[in-house]
Amino acid sequence: MFYRRAGIRHTTYRSERQLWPLPFDRALVAIIFVLLVLAPLLVGDLYLAGYLLPWVIWSTAALGLNFLMGGAGQIHLGYGAVMAIGAYTSVHLVRAGTPLEIAMIGGGLASAAIGIVFGAAALRVKGLYLAMATLAMQYIVDFVISHVPAISGGTQATIQVPPVRFLGVPVAGNAATYYMALAVGTIVTLFMLNIKRTSLGRALAAVREKDYAAEVIGVGTLRYKLLAFWISSFIGGVVGAVLAVCYLRSVSPDQFHLELSIQLVAMVIVGGLGSILGSFFGAALILFAPIVFNNIIGGVSDALALPISTDLRAHVPLVLYGALIIGFLLWEPLGLAKIYANVRDYFLVWPFRHARR
Amino acid sequence: MTLNRRDFVAGAAALAAAAPLPLGRALAQDKVIRFGMLHDFTRVYTFVTAEYSQGQRDCLTLVNERGGINGYKLVAEVSDHGNDVPRAIETYERLKQQGAVLIDPLSTPVARALVPRAMQDQINMLTTLSGRSDAADGSVFPYVMPLSPNYWTQAGILVDFFRQQDKDLKGKKIVVVHIDTPFGREPLPIFQALGQKLGYELQAFPYTPPGNDQAAIWPQVRRARPDWVVFWGAGVGQTVALSEAIRNGVRMDRVASSVWLSESDMEVVGKNETKGVLKFEACAGGREPKLIQDILKDVVGKGKGAGPEAKVGTSYYNIGVMMGAILAEGVRVAFQKNANGPITGPWLNEGLRAITNFTAEGLMPAMTSTKTDHQGGGRGRVVRWDGAKFVPVSDWFAANQDLVWDEIRKSSAEFKASGK
Numbered sequence: 001m002f003y004r005r006a007g008i009r010h011t012t013y014r015s016e017r018q019l020w021p022l023p024f025d026r027a028l029v030a031i032i033f034v035l036l037v038l039a040p041l042l043v044g045d046l047y048l049a050g051y052l053l054p055w056v057i058w059s060t061a062a063l064g065l066n067f068l069m070g071g072a073g074q075i076h077l078g079y080g081a082v083m084a085i086g087a088y089t090s091v092h093l094v095r096a097g098t099p100l101e102i103a104m105i106g107g108g109l110a111s112a113a114i115g116i117v118f119g120a121a122a123l124r125v126k127g128l129y130l131a132m133a134t135l136a137m138q139y140i141v142d143f144v145i146s147h148v149p150a151i152s153g154g155t156q157a158t159i160q161v162p163p164v165r166f167l168g169v170p171v172a173g174n175a176a177t178y179y180m181a182l183a184v185g186t187i188v189t190l191f192m193l194n195i196k197r198t199s200l201g202r203a204l205a206a207v208r209e210k211d212y213a214a215e216v217i218g219v220g221t222l223r224y225k226l227l228a229f230w231i232s233s234f235i236g237g238v239v240g241a242v243l244a245v246c247y248l249r250s251v252s253p254d255q256f257h258l259e260l261s262i263q264l265v266a267m268v269i270v271g272g273l274g275s276i277l278g279s280f281f282g283a284a285l286i287l288f289a290p291i292v293f294n295n296i297i298g299g300v301s302d303a304l305a306l307p308i309s310t311d312l313r314a315h316v317p318l319v320l321y322g323a324l325i326i327g328f329l330l331w332e333p334l335g336l337a338k339i340y341a342n343v344r345d346y347f348l349v350w351p352f353r354h355a356r357r
Numbered sequence: 358m359t360l361n362r363r364d365f366v367a368g369a370a371a372l373a374a375a376a377p378l379p380l381g382r383a384l385a386q387d388k389v390i391r392f393g394m395l396h397d398f399t400r401v402y403t404f405v406t407a408e409y410s411q412g413q414r415d416c417l418t419l420v421n422e423r424g425g426i427n428g429y430k431l432v433a434e435v436s437d438h439g440n441d442v443p444r445a446i447e448t449y450e451r452l453k454q455q456g457a458v459l460i461d462p463l464s465t466p467v468a469r470a471l472v473p474r475a476m477q478d479q480i481n482m483l484t485t486l487s488g489r490s491d492a493a494d495g496s497v498f499p500y501v502m503p504l505s506p507n508y509w510t511q512a513g514i515l516v517d518f519f520r521q522q523d524k525d526l527k528g529k530k531i532v533v534v535h536i537d538t539p540f541g542r543e544p545l546p547i548f549q550a551l552g553q554k555l556g557y558e559l560q561a562f563p564y565t566p567p568g569n570d571q572a573a574i575w576p577q578v579r580r581a582r583p584d585w586v587v588f589w590g591a592g593v594g595q596t597v598a599l600s601e602a603i604r605n606g607v608r609m610d611r612v613a614s615s616v617w618l619s620e621s622d623m624e625v626v627g628k629n630e631t632k633g634v635l636k637f638e639a640c641a642g643g644r645e646p647k648l649i650q651d652i653l654k655d656v657v658g659k660g661k662g663a664g665p666e667a668k669v670g671t672s673y674y675n676i677g678v679m680m681g682a683i684l685a686e687g688v689r690v691a692f693q694k695n696a697n698g699p700i701t702g703p704w705l706n707e708g709l710r711a712i713t714n715f716t717a718e719g720l721m722p723a724m725t726s727t728k729t730d731h732q733g734g735g736r737g738r739v740v741r742w743d744g745a746k747f748v749p750v751s752d753w754f755a756a757n758q759d760l761v762w763d764e765i766r767k768s769s770a771e772f773k774a775s776g777k
Contacts (some may be wrong), residue, residue, distance in 0.1 A: 050446060054446070058443075146538065153771075155543050155764070159775065160772060196666055247727040249473040250470060252470075254466045317437075
């Protein structure tokens with residue numbers, strides 16, 4: 001009823017293979033996009049700077065990692081380090097007087113160049129061993145950044161992002177930073193949506209399923225694995241630059257430690273491996289579940305004047321958060337994107353229960 | 358009852374839907390001054406935060422019990438950020454919306470990330486014994502308020518204490534064992550500069566964070582035959598450093614640390630084994646100071662304490678009380694300057710930057726904050742562990758502030774050059 005598939009006849013390959021063949025889906029995407037664009041007018045600073053901005057940035061990062069993990073099947077535990085390289089390179093470039101647009105690309109290229117070196121390990125090792133190799137990248141990059149004062153910025157180990165302009169607009173205040181992050185996020189999302197339909201996307205899928213089988217049918221694993229690492233690291237670098245310029249506004253090494261990498265891997269897995277929508281859902285859950293639980297527990301204990309200690313009040317949200325993650329992994333191992341797909345499948349034929357797909 | 362997938366998902370969705378509901382804040386009064394105490398209770402600082410926050414809230418409760426300041430009550434909104442920057446920024450924005458005039462993140466990474474926002478929004482940020490050391494330069498950081506001796510000052514005071522003990526440090530050797538993070542490396546420039554001035558030899562031994570294995574470092578420390586050993590770390594690194602020092606036969610009365618060493622650490626290592634250890638102290642510990650006595654009588658005694666009574670008088674508890682008292686004094690001075698408000702960040706800022714010779718009824722050395730000096734004079738003292746408590750072995754004093762300020766100005770000039 002909602003989706004109204006009856007009467008939609010695709011007469012060309014082009015229309016059949018478009019991103020959202022159903023008008024309902026197209027309208028939904030358009031409405032959400034318009035809402036996101038209008039968000040600075042609709043919501044206050046708290047929701048813009050506290051929720052939407054980090055959500056857009058972390059989702060974009062999760063997309064970049066999901067491309068590698070879900071698209072090409074290569075695990076990466078050092079994505080935080082990839083973002084750190086991008087962030088530091090671009091901030092140093094901006095401080096040296098380079099325009100932000102070029103500095104962002106420069107950050108992406110630096111991340112890609114270093115990321116591909118560690119990605120080369122993927123040519124020889126798989127699975128857990130690759131996880132270890134990328135974990136090593138995390139630690140090596142952390143070590144180098146915090147031990148070279150020229151990179152980390154002297155005794156305080158913090159470098160400020162100078163005032164910058166993006167496409168002629170000063171990146172300051174909540175609206176401008178949000179629009180810049182949204183613009184980058186939109187471009188990355190469109191890229192991810194389309195890449196699955198290209199030869200590159202199909203080659204990566206072949207590598208993901210069985211790399212030597214891919215080699216047998218003529219898909220060069222050397223080339224495609226390195227390419228996957230290159231693209232993913234490039235996106236990571238650019239997102240790192242966005243994170244530094246739009247959100248953190250001052251970079252220090254501890255912002256890019258293993259915690260960030262693990263957070264991103266969790267977003268990808270909880271959201272759904274290989275799913276674009278899942279990256280957005282995963283980022284929202286992992287970022288905001290602790291905050292929401294904290295606010296609810298705090299609010300309830302305030303409102304009811306519960307005599308619980310601050311310590312307990314701080315830890316209960318974490319307990320609930322852990323239970324929630326375990327719950328999702330137990331009851332929906334395919335991720336949040338699968339829950340959405342289930343709901344959509346249900347409404348696709350609603351009010352009937354079954355129909356041919 | 359079995360939990361099926363649909364119920365689980367529905368429950369999670371219901372929670373998400375409940376999130377934006379404006380819970381609590383039912384006790385909104387008009388005569389309040391809000392402070393946002395966003396701390397890390399759960400990740401890195403854990404028990405440090407719990408004791409600090411307890412002291413801070415007990416102190417504010419005492420002020421409120423006595424009728425507040427000018428009829429205004431001081432309200433502390435306590436929240437956990439788990440040392441996580443996105444969570445801290447969300448909390449910061451929420452507190453800003455609620456009209457907080459001051460925030461206290463008590464975490465160096467979070468404080469660093471919040472500096473640009475606090476400066477822009479004109480919200481005072483307390484960085485008690487943490488955060489950027491160069492924030493002492495109030496002309497560059499108008500809204501960042503350490504109001505406590507920074508790490509460079511602590512290093513300067515420790516070295517001066519060594520000099521007082523040995524009369525002359527020429528030809529002596531000082532070893533610094535530090536965690537290999539920016540925080541651990543921070544005091545090294547002062548130790549180096551003082552080494553050149555006083556003629557001692559400095560050797561630094563970094564250990565990898567978090568510092569639960571320092572077995573490779575301490576035999577080297579022993580081999581270096583140091584006259585003084587300073588260990589500089591946080592959390593687990595501190596207790597492990599002490600245990601290893603004992604194991605390697607380093608003389609305990611020649612070992613010193615920064616402010617981040619507490620009774621709890623000594624209990625972990627062994628109260629008697631650590632007899633003689635020195636540390637820097639920013640405010641008096643124990644229950645003797647009058648302010649702590651008042652809190653015991655009027656707050657804890659009446660069942661209004663914010664935590665277990667046993668923690669009252671511990672080092673970190675008293676630091677919390679000190680900061681609470683400084684805040685109250687800042688509010689009092691702000692009312693003196695501008696009795697009619699309005700209660701805003703800049704209003705409180707005027708008060709916090711004009712505190713003169715405040716001692717919190719003997720709890721702390723006289724501190725004077727000005728528009729240029731946010732450190733408050735940089736006084737402290739050295740105390741020694743006697744097996745049961747820390748006993749002062751020096752008076753309150755300030756030392757080597759010229760070198761410290763060279764370092765502060767160098768660093769704040771860098772910030773200024775990049776920030777504008």
